[in-house]
Amino acid sequence: MSSIAFEHITKRYADGFEAVTDMNLEIADGEFMVLLGPSGSGKSTALRMVAGLEDITEGELKIGGEVVNQRAPRDRDIAMVFQSYALYPHMTVRENMGFALKLAKVAQVEIDAKVNDAAKALGLEQHLERKPANLSGGQRQRVAMGRAIVRDPKAFLMDEPLSNLDAKLRLQSRTEISRIQRQLGTTTIYVTHDQVEALTLADRLAVMRNGRLQQVGAPNHVYEHPHNIFVAGFIGSPSMNFVPGQFDNGLLRTAMGDLAVSDALRRRLKPPRGNGQVVVGIRPEHLEDAALIGDTSRGHTFKVKVDVLESLGSDRYVHFTVRGDRAAAQLELAQETAEAEFGRSRSGVPVVARVGAGSRLRQGQVAQLWVDTTQLYLFDPESGRNLVASECEATPASATG
Numbered sequence: 001m002s003s004i005a006f007e008h009i010t011k012r013y014a015d016g017f018e019a020v021t022d023m024n025l026e027i028a029d030g031e032f033m034v035l036l037g038p039s040g041s042g043k044s045t046a047l048r049m050v051a052g053l054e055d056i057t058e059g060e061l062k063i064g065g066e067v068v069n070q071r072a073p074r075d076r077d078i079a080m081v082f083q084s085y086a087l088y089p090h091m092t093v094r095e096n097m098g099f100a101l102k103l104a105k106v107a108q109v110e111i112d113a114k115v116n117d118a119a120k121a122l123g124l125e126q127h128l129e130r131k132p133a134n135l136s137g138g139q140r141q142r143v144a145m146g147r148a149i150v151r152d153p154k155a156f157l158m159d160e161p162l163s164n165l166d167a168k169l170r171l172q173s174r175t176e177i178s179r180i181q182r183q184l185g186t187t188t189i190y191v192t193h194d195q196v197e198a199l200t201l202a203d204r205l206a207v208m209r210n211g212r213l214q215q216v217g218a219p220n221h222v223y224e225h226p227h228n229i230f231v232a233g234f235i236g237s238p239s240m241n242f243v244p245g246q247f248d249n250g251l252l253r254t255a256m257g258d259l260a261v262s263d264a265l266r267r268r269l270k271p272p273r274g275n276g277q278v279v280v281g282i283r284p285e286h287l288e289d290a291a292l293i294g295d296t297s298r299g300h301t302f303k304v305k306v307d308v309l310e311s312l313g314s315d316r317y318v319h320f321t322v323r324g325d326r327a328a329a330q331l332e333l334a335q336e337t338a339e340a341e342f343g344r345s346r347s348g349v350p351v352v353a354r355v356g357a358g359s360r361l362r363q364g365q366v367a368q369l370w371v372d373t374t375q376l377y378l379f380d381p382e383s384g385r386n387l388v389a390s391e392c393e394a395t396p397a398s399a400t401g
Contacts, residue, residue, distance in 0.1 A: 002064035002077075002154035002187055003029045004050060009059035011045050011211075019045040021211045023059070030185045032178075036198040037208035038234070043191045044159055046208070050189060051080050051157050063154060079148035080157040083164060085140045087132040087147075093119075094128040097146045111150075118146040121180060138169040142176065149180070155187040162197065174200060195235045199223065207231050221390075229279060229384035232377060238284045238317060240377065241351045244324040247276035252376070254280055255322035255349070256302045259373050268389045269378065278387060281377030284317070287353035289361055290370040299372045304351075309363040316355050318367065321348040 004027040011020040020042040027033045035043035048054040049061060052073035060067050068076050079100075087096050097118060098111040119125045122142040132140055141161060148156055161177075162170045178201055181188050192198055198205045199219045207214040207222065207230075215227045226232035232240045245254040252259040259280075261269070272278050290301045308319035353369055361367045378387040 003027060003062075004155060004187060004189065005060075005062040005065075006046070007060045007062065009046070009049065009061060010057050011042075011049060011054060012057040019211050020049070023211075023213060025206055025213065025216060027187060027189065030187055032181050032188045032190065032201060032203045034198040034202035034205040035189065035191045035208060036193070036195060036205050036235075038193055040210070041208040042211035043193075043208050045211075047157050047159055047189055047191045050076075050155075051078060052076055077154045078157055079151050079153040079155075080159065081144050081148050081161045083160045085132075085144045085164075087140060087143060089132050092129050092131060093124060093135070093143050093146075096132070096143055097150055100147065100151055114150040114152075115146070118149045121149070121183065122146050122176070136169075137165050138173055141165065141169075141173055145177070145180065149184065153186070155189065156181070158188065158190040160192055161190075162192075163194075170197075177201065196237060199235070207234065209234075225386070225390035226377070227386055229281070229379045229386075232281050232379070232386070236283060238352045238354065241282045241284065241287075241349075242379070243280050243282070243322055243349050243351065244381070245278050245280040245378075247272060247278065252278075252280065252378075255324050256304075256371060257300055259300050259371070259376065261376070262374050265374070265376060265388060270387045270389060272378070272380065272387055273382075277381050279379040279381050279384075281379060282351075282371060283375065283377075284352045284354035286372040286375040287318075287351075287355070288370050288372075289318075289353075289355040289359040290368040291360065292356050292358055293370045296370055298374055299370050301368055301370050303366055303368050306361055306363050306365055306367050307350075309361060314357055316357060316359055316361070318353040318355055318359075318361060318369070320351055320353070320367075320369075322351055324349050 006023045006025040009020060009023040010018060012018045023046060035046060037043045045054055049056050052071060056069050061069055063076060088099065091099065094115055098115045101111045101114065119128055122145060124139065124142055124146060127135060127139060132143065135143065144161070162173050165173060174197060190201060202219050204217060205219055205222060206216045209230055215222055215231050222231065223235055226235065229242065233242065243254055243256065245252050252261055290296060304320040304322070306318055306320055310317040355361065379385065380387060
């Protein structure tokens with residue numbers, strides 16, 4: 001096990017394109033760090049630099065406190081799990097898992113012991129003499145993990161290892177990865193574009209965009225206190241809604257009506273631009289069918305026409321449209337993530353509400369919805385920065401004890 005540190009790391013290709021720019025990130029010994037971002041964000045390039053598969057243009061990469069920029073991949077004592085599994089088809093599970101140890105001329109008795117231990121942990125004991133072609137996708141993924149585990153490396157590097165699996169297998173494999181990493185305590189860097197994987201697996205996650213780190217922190221903190229509109233819109237399913245708003249005489253005027261800003265929110269609010277225009281962020285779970293709310297006093301009710309209604313059993317997603325144009329930061333986010341194609345061809349701003357299964361709303365009807373105004377997010381419409389400080393940012397250090 002070992003710590004990993006990116007110190008002002010930049011990866012620049014011959015044509016001048018920077019895949020990763022001035023990346024600074026410290027990963028503690030035994031930590032499970034997830035690099036999260038859309039395609040082209042630089043997350044896989046960052047992982048490949050740790051593995052030694054990409055040269056580093058600028059900066060220093062440290063593993064266990066030692067600079068490894070010039071070390072060959074085989075000398076870094078790391079194990080990588082690829083998206084494609086990369087198993088040898090002519091070898092059995094046992095042979096695949098022990099192959100790296102065999103190349104290192106480890107005694108066969110030790111190889112067998114390590115392979116058997118890893119197979120037990122992964123539930124592969126009954127499959128050790130089978131070939132990869134006779135295994136399911138989930139079993140192949142576990143063999144790839146087992147091959148990494150038997151090496152007892154300083155760190156595991158995982159590059160979207162679950163993306164080839166179906167939804168049920170992804171859930172099962174995600175649970176297995178989490179359990180095994182906790183059991184082994186090995187430093188792990190896991191790359192994914194799937195924010196559900198990131199939120200459920202990570203000790204901390206690092207959100208990347210266009211080669212730059214946007215925010216690093218514990219999953220819940222990043223979800224609840226996004227630094228900017230990109231992080232807010234990328235994390236969460238369905239993603240956060242964004243509607244235009246403007247401060248006027250102490251009220252936040254929006255297409256949903258005039259929203260009262262709570263005193264707690266006002267204390268944490270960084271002053272918006274001179275014209276008072278903001279982008280209001282509302283997570284789908286903070287919108288509800290007003291008929292299911294007993295006390296609506298801490299929120300605001302409004303009427304909309306239900307465009308689309310999706311029923312998912314325990315939840316129902318209500319899609320509707322409100323007046324207004326998207327801010328520049330929202331449009332850029334939509335183009336990068338393709339989240340907003342649903343509403344780009346029509347006028348107005350699309351919004352999604354996540355309402356309870358007990359809701360009686362119907363598609364095409366005019367519905368009364370409720371928004372929890374204590375849970376609003378406010379962003380600068382041009383830069384996209386979050387205008388609401390988190391509690392720890394808003395509270396002086398001397399007052400927190």
